Amino acid sequence: MDFDMLGLAPRLVAKLSELGLTDPTPIQKQAIPHAMNGRDVMGLAQTGTGKTAAFGLPMLDALLKNGSKPAAKSARALILAPTRELAKQIADNLSAFSEGTHLKTVLVVGGAGIVGQMRRLEKGTSILVATPGRLIDLLDRGAVRLDMTEFLVLDEADQMLDLGFIHALRKIAPLLPKERQTMLFSATMPKQMAELAESFLTNAIRVQVNPPGQAADKIEQSVHYVAKAVKTDLLIELLDGHRDEMALVFGRTKHGMEKLSRQLAAKGFSVAAIHGNKSQGQRDRAIKDFREGKTKILVATDVAARGIDIPGVRYVYNYELPNVPENYVHRIGRTARAGADGMAVALCAPDEMGDMRDIEKVLKGPIPVASGRPWAPSEEEKPKPRGGRGGPRRHGGGQKPGNTASKPPRHKRRRKPAGARNAA
Template sequence: MTDFTMLGLQPRLLKQLQEQGLDTPTPIQARAIPEVMQGKDVMGLAQTGTGKTLAFGLPLLHAALSEGSKPSPKTTRALILAPTRELVNQIADGLFPFIKGTHLKLNRVVGGTSINNQIKRLDRGTDILVATPGRLIDLIDRKAVSLGETTFLVLDEADQMLDMGFIHALRQLVPMLAKERQTMLFSATMNKQMNEIAQSYLNNPIRIEVSPPGKAADKVDQEVHFVPAGEKLDLLKKMLAGHRGDLALVFARTKHGAERMSKQLQKAGFEAGSIHGNKSQNQRERTLKMARDGKLEVLVATDVAARGIDIPLVRHVYNYELPNVPENYVHRIGRTARAGREGKAVAFCAPTELGEFRDIEKVMKISIPIATTASWANDAPAAKPKPQGRGGRGRGRGGNGGGGSKSFGGKQGAPKNGSGRPNRSRRRSGGGGNHASA
C-alpha cells in the first residue's frame, strides 16, 4: 500500500491524516492495518519510531466509528495496555486528534494522578481505554470499570511490559475480557517468553516484521568509549559542552543516580532535568514539556523513559551506564533519529560493564565503533544471561509504570482452567490518568 486512501479507512480518518500531512503509511502501518481490518490477530515486530501507534490506532478508530451504539456505563470496548505513564500519554495524544468532533470517548488511566477523577470519567463508558496494568487493576478492584464487553486488546511494547514484571497483571486481566475478541501485540524484540505470550493470547496471528529485532534506527551514529567509571562524568561534561544548544538524553541505571547526575550537571552550568520513578506524574510531565520547548539542554532518565518519550529534538543519547537487559540499549538509542532525522548514540563502558557491552553487540549483530579504547577492553567474556520478567509488588501493580472488521472482535476466546488462566490449547487474547474525550 502506497497511500492511506487504499486502506479502506473511513473518510473522517483520511481527512484527519491529510490535515496532519500524512499521506503515505509507514511499512508497519501498510502491512498491519489491512490485516487488522479483516479481523485477524497481529503480532508486529518493529523498532521504536516506526509508526506503531497508528498501525493499531487507525483500524481501531475505524471500527469504533462504525459502532451504532454507545458503550455501556463502566465498560470499555477497546483496551490498549502500555508499560509506562509516558507511553500511555504518547498513545492517547496520538489518537486524540482523530476523535475530535465524533461521538467517541477516549480515556487514559495511569498511576500518579487522582484515581477518583478517573473513576468519574469511566462511569460514562469508554470506547477506547489506554492504561498501565497496575492502575487498571486498581480500578477494576474498585468496580470502576469492567472488561466483560472489551472485544479488542492491544499490548504495546509487550517485551518491556514483561521485563517490568507485568506478566502477573496480564494473567489476571486476560480472563476478564470478552470471549470473542481481537488482539494485537507489538514488540521491538522477540525472545522465548514473548513467543509464549503470543501463543497464549493470540489466535493464529499474522506476524509482521519490518526491521530485524535488535536493529537500531538506520540514521543513528553509534560509538563507544571504554572509560573507568570514575572518569565518566568528566567525559560526559566535555562531550555535552561540545554541542551546546542540542538536546541530549542521558541514561542512568538507577533513580538516585539519575537525580544525582542531574544536579551535578546543573552545578556544572548545564540546563538539566531528570525523570524517573521517584518523580510524580506532574513533575515528569513538566520536565518533558521543558525538554520539548527547548528549555533544557540535558534530560537525565532511567529506563522508564526509554520507550515512552517522543521528543523529536533529541540529537544525542548517552548511555552513561549500560543497561542490564541488552535489548533496552536499542530502545534507549531509538529516542534519537526520530521521524527521519539524524542522531548520535554514545556509550560509556567501564571494566565492570564489558559483559553487558558484549551482549549488546551480540543482540544488535554489529560491532559498535570504538571512540576511546583501553587495554582492558577485550578482557571479559559476555555477561551471563539476565533473568527476564523481574516482578515484585511495586512494579507489577504500581501503575508507574484495535480494530477488527466491522465490529470490535468476532473471534473465539480461550477457555479457562481451574486457575482462571487461559489454556494453552486455545490461544486467545487477554489483558493507569488523564482523560480525553470528544
C-alpha cells in the same frame, strides 16, 4: 501508497492530513490492511516506526463504523502500555486522530488520583489506555469492566515482561471476551513472548519491519571505553560540544540520575530529570519542557525509555549501560525519529564489559570505538571471591599444606615493635 488507499474512513484520512501525516510507514503499510480485515496481528518493529497509528487507525475506523455507545464502566477498546509516559503518548495520539468524532479516550496510569479516574469511567469510554498495575487497581474496585471489550492492544509487550507485568496480564486475560480482535506490538521477541501471544492472540498474522534488536539504520553509534571515575567529566565534555541540541542521557538508578542532573545543572546545562522518585506531574512537566525546547538535556532511567517520542532528539547517551541488552536498542531508538539522523554514544566502564558484549551480541556486530580500548578480562571489575580478602580460603583452616602447627588466634598474637615491622 497513502492512507486513503488503505481504506480508512475519509474523516480519519482528512485528520491525518491536517496533522501532516500522508505517507504510511512500513509497519503501518503491513499491519493496517490485516487489522482492517479483523485479523489478530503480531507486529515486530523498533520504537519510532509509527506503531501507535498502525494499531490505532484500524481500531478507530472500526469504532467509527460501529457507532454504538459504550455501556457504563465499560471500554470498547483497551490498550495496555508498560509505562505512564508511553500510555500518555498513545492517548494523546489517539485523541488527535479522533478529534471531532464521538469517540472518547480515557487514560488511567499510576501516580495520578484514582478517584478522578473512576469518575471518568462511570459512563464508559470508547478507548481505555492503561498501565497494567493501575488497571488491576480499578478492576479490584469494580470501577471498570472488560466483558464488552471488542479490541485489545498490547504495546511494547516485551517491556511489559521486563517490568514483571506478566502476572497482571494473566489476571486481565480471563476478564476479556473471547470474541475480540487483539494486536500485540513489540520491538524484541524474548522467549516468554510465545506464552503471552498464546494467551491473547488467535491465529495471528505476523508482520515485521527490522529484525528484533536491530538498531535504526540512521543512528550513528559509538562507544568510549572510560574509567568510571571520569565518566561524568567525559559526558560534560561531549555535551559541551552541542549545547543547543537536544540530548537524552540514560542511566540505571534513580539516585544516580538525580545526582547527575544536579552536576550538569551546576555546569550551566539546561537539564531536567525523570525517574521513579518523581511524581507524575513532575515527569509530565519535564517531558513537556524538553519537547518545547525549554530544557535541552533530559536525564532518565529506563522508566522512560519507550515513552518519549520527540523528533528533535539528536543525541542519546548511555551514561551507564543497561542490564538488559535489548533496552539499549529501546534507549537509542529515542533518536533518529521520523526519518531524522541521530547519534548514540555509550560510556563503558570496566565493570560493564559483560553488558557491552551482550549488547553487541544483540546487535550482531561491534559498536565503533570513539576512544579508549575494550577492557581486557584482567581489567574488568569483578566481585572478590568469598573466603577472605586475599582469595579463597585454604583447606585446613588456613594452614599451608604440610604445616601441622596451628597459628594462635589473631587477638593472642604478639605484635612486632614498629621498628621491626618497618624493617620487614
